[in-house]
Amino acid sequence: MEEKTLRTLIEGGREAKRFSQRELARRIGLSNTSLNDLEKGKVQKPDIEILRKIAEELDLSLKELLSVAGYNELTTWVVDDEFKNKSSKDLKNIIKEARAFKYDILDWDAKKRAIAGDVMGKLDRIAYKLELIKDNRGTSYTLDEAVKDIKETVEELDKVAKKYDYSKLPYDV
Secondary structure, three states, rough: OOOOOHHHHHHHHHHHHHOOOHHHHHHHHOOOOHHHHHHOOOOOOOOHHHHHHHHHOOOOEEHHHHHHOOOOOHHHHHHHHHOOOHHHHHHHHHHHHHHHHHHHHHHHHHHHHHHHHHHHHHHHHHHHHHHHOOOOOOOOOOOHHHHHHHHHHHHHHHHOOHHHHHHHHOOOO
């Protein structure tokens, strides 16, 4: 197994993206000569911002690039353990999924709250009508109708009692 070096990581990333050295240099705002020197190990301590741009452009782990470039002291605080080997692309996807999940769960919660509000209103009306029956205040509402209304309301509550579909959770969250 080949040892991970800056050269192997960058070349592997370029090959995966089908970028020439010239194309990557253009995308990150570096001269082709400078990128060539960086890949060949002629640059002792590459600029961290250049490494960040390379990581982002090639979907590589910034922590891994920093580590092989000799910045081990920085790798402990660059990213949390949970995301340590994630590329910029992966992190962007995680953020996108988390945002979608946030709006989905907020929508789910809003629907549950709306149903609960409707049910509370119905139960309040049923209770009022039952009080009319109890006090013999002349209502056409019957106990049979109250039982029917309560059963319908319980069915509506069943929708609220269901758990959130956790299969919708983002994979990495």
